[in-house]
Amino acid sequence: MAGKYVVRTFGCQMNEHDSERLAGLLEADGMEPTTDAAEADVVVLNTCCIRENADNKLYGTLGHLKSLKDARPGMEIVVAGCLSQKDRGSIAERAPYVDVVLGTHNVHRAVELLHERRESGRPVVEILEATVAEDHELFPSALPVVRQAGYAGWVTIQMGCDNSCAFCIVPAVRGPEISRPFGDIVAEVERAAIDGVTEVTLLGQNVNSYGRDLTLRMRQQGSDPDGDSVGDVDPGRPVLEDSFVVGDTWLDADNARIRPLFADLLRAIGAVPGIRRVRYTSPHPKDLRPETIAAMAQVESVCEHLHLPLQSGSDSILAAMHRGYTAERYLERLRDARAGISDLAVTTDIIVGFPGETDADAESTLEVAAEARFDGAFTFVYSPRPGTEAGDMADRFVDHQVAVERMARLRQVVERSSLLGNQARVGRTEEVLVFGPSKRDPERVSGRTRQNRLVHFRPPAPMRPGTYAQVQIVGATTTSLLGEFVEVVAAPSHRTRIPVASG
Ligand code: SAM
Numbered sequence: 001m002a003g004k005y006v007v008r009t010f011g012c013q014m015n016e017h018d019s020e021r022l023a024g025l026l027e028a029d030g031m032e033p034t035t036d037a038a039e040a041d042v043v044v045l046n047t048c049c050i051r052e053n054a055d056n057k058l059y060g061t062l063g064h065l066k067s068l069k070d071a072r073p074g075m076e077i078v079v080a081g082c083l084s085q086k087d088r089g090s091i092a093e094r095a096p097y098v099d100v101v102l103g104t105h106n107v108h109r110a111v112e113l114l115h116e117r118r119e120s121g122r123p124v125v126e127i128l129e130a131t132v133a134e135d136h137e138l139f140p141s142a143l144p145v146v147r148q149a150g151y152a153g154w155v156t157i158q159m160g161c162d163n164s165c166a167f168c169i170v171p172a173v174r175g176p177e178i179s180r181p182f183g184d185i186v187a188e189v190e191r192a193a194i195d196g197v198t199e200v201t202l203l204g205q206n207v208n209s210y211g212r213d214l215t216l217r218m219r220q221q222g223s224d225p226d227g228d229s230v231g232d233v234d235p236g237r238p239v240l241e242d243s244f245v246v247g248d249t250w251l252d253a254d255n256a257r258i259r260p261l262f263a264d265l266l267r268a269i270g271a272v273p274g275i276r277r278v279r280y281t282s283p284h285p286k287d288l289r290p291e292t293i294a295a296m297a298q299v300e301s302v303c304e305h306l307h308l309p310l311q312s313g314s315d316s317i318l319a320a321m322h323r324g325y326t327a328e329r330y331l332e333r334l335r336d337a338r339a340g341i342s343d344l345a346v347t348t349d350i351i352v353g354f355p356g357e358t359d360a361d362a363e364s365t366l367e368v369a370a371e372a373r374f375d376g377a378f379t380f381v382y383s384p385r386p387g388t389e390a391g392d393m394a395d396r397f398v399d400h401q402v403a404v405e406r407m408a409r410l411r412q413v414v415e416r417s418s419l420l421g422n423q424a425r426v427g428r429t430e431e432v433l434v435f436g437p438s439k440r441d442p443e444r445v446s447g448r449t450r451q452n453r454l455v456h457f458r459p460p461a462p463m464r465p466g467t468y469a470q471v472q473i474v475g476a477t478t479t480s481l482l483g484e485f486v487e488v489v490a491a492p493s494h495r496t497r498i499p500v501a502s503g
Pocket residue numbers: 012050051167168169170204205206282283284309311349350351380381382383384385
């Protein structure tokens with residue numbers, strides 16, 4: 001298939017990652033990347049539906065693409081991702097000029113569906129109900145990839161989610177939790193490291209429950225002869241320094257069968273030669289285990305950054321959300337993490353205006369946020385999602401203006417602690433992984449510290465993305481640090497290309 005393609009991504013890192021795979025599939029089929037939709041033969045929109053404005057964004061973008069397609073009728077439009085999974089046939093009804101609609105469970109079919117569309121002369125809609133767990137190829141990480149940044153790689157360790165947070169549409173569009181086999185994940189990171197990737201981010205909706213379903217699958221397959229030693233591992237069990245995998249069978253030092261823990265994965269990935277930084281997102285506070293904290297503390301390449309979504313500081317709202325922890329339990333976990341991991345930066349997600357949230361609930365969130373001293377936060381006004389439990393609580397929806405005001409006050413609290421956190425870095429020398437030129441000042445480059453803080457500094461000579469440099473921190477704002485170049489500690493070894501645009 002000759003011609004040019006562009007993939008536009010809406011939404012989270014999971015979607016960014018799927019987009020890299022879509023790009024990889026199109027290139028494996030002979031296409032070349034462009035960043036300009038006007039000259040593209042295939043435009044892929046990889047959609048998100050976590051909040052309502054994502055829907056609006058998609059239909060706004062489709063309207064624009066329609067006028068391009070009217071001018072160039074050969075252009076093909078593909079809509080993939082969570083919103084197609086949610087809306088199924090209705091995208092094709094609202095936008096009949098879309099050529100292919102596919103969902104979250106069949107990313108690997110994108111090119112075949114384009115071929116089907118050409119052969120049949122009719123638009124193709126294929127939405128699958130579930131991923132076939134046994135087929136390892138269906139994990140997006142197992143498909144060909146074109147990485148947005150050659151030095152950094154996302155690796156899916158788990159798909160879907162078994163929780164049922166009342167506000168969240170993810171379980172409906174991504175399905176139940178399925179862990180990717182341990183060996184496949186490590187092998188992918190090893191291959192990525194050979195390609196010059198030095199930073200990996202492990203992706204999952206609830207990474208700390210990684211492996212739970214592998215045990216269940218072993219049980220279902222009858223490979224658990226005694227049934228005693230498989231299952232949730234005693235949190236008091238000593239941390240495994242070395243874990244062994246024999247086929248799909250996990251053994252601990254006493255030869256008892258266990259499931260792989262997320263901590264084991266961190267240790268294995270951290271040991272891959274060439275990987276300098278390991279990040280992950282997201283851990284669920286209720287499942288943050290001591291083993292994970294120990295692995296973060298002990299494995300040098302695992303970065304000192306924890307993104308621990310709080311969602312609310314009110315116990316009654318947390319209960320209504322079905323989050324499975326109280327504010328005090330959250331703060332306790334945070335204290336444990338900070339005690340175990342030196343120099344830890346902590347960021348979070350918070351929703352304001354969940355149905356029924358009172359002024360007192362909002363006040364509790366401010367208090368918990370202040371006590372947690374977050375280094376940053378993604379804050380969201382609650383957005384009703386069809387089919388979710390909270391989406392049906394229309395009688396308790398919070399007035400939008402009230403939610404916006406609560407959000408502004410919350411932002412002030414978070415900005416206060418993030419400024420203090422950034423100011424505390426002034427005077428230190430930090431390792432920065434450069435990702436490109438600064439947006440504001442082309443003479444500067446921007447990058448991130450191990451704590452994921454944004455740093456701008458002026459390099460002595462042009463500096464390629466993927467370079468690691470020591471930088472002395474000389475200034476701080478709420479969102480970034482200003483640095484002075486000290487020295488390069490590692491040069492990049494990947495090939496450079498940037499084919500995937502962000503939406
Ligand atoms: N699995 C992650 C967790 O449990 O924290 C969350 C993943 S979700 C893609 C990212 C964030 O979107 C959530 O942490 C939440 O703050 C926000 N979010 C999800 N549903 C939302 C909704 N209906 N309205 C507003 N924000 C929402």
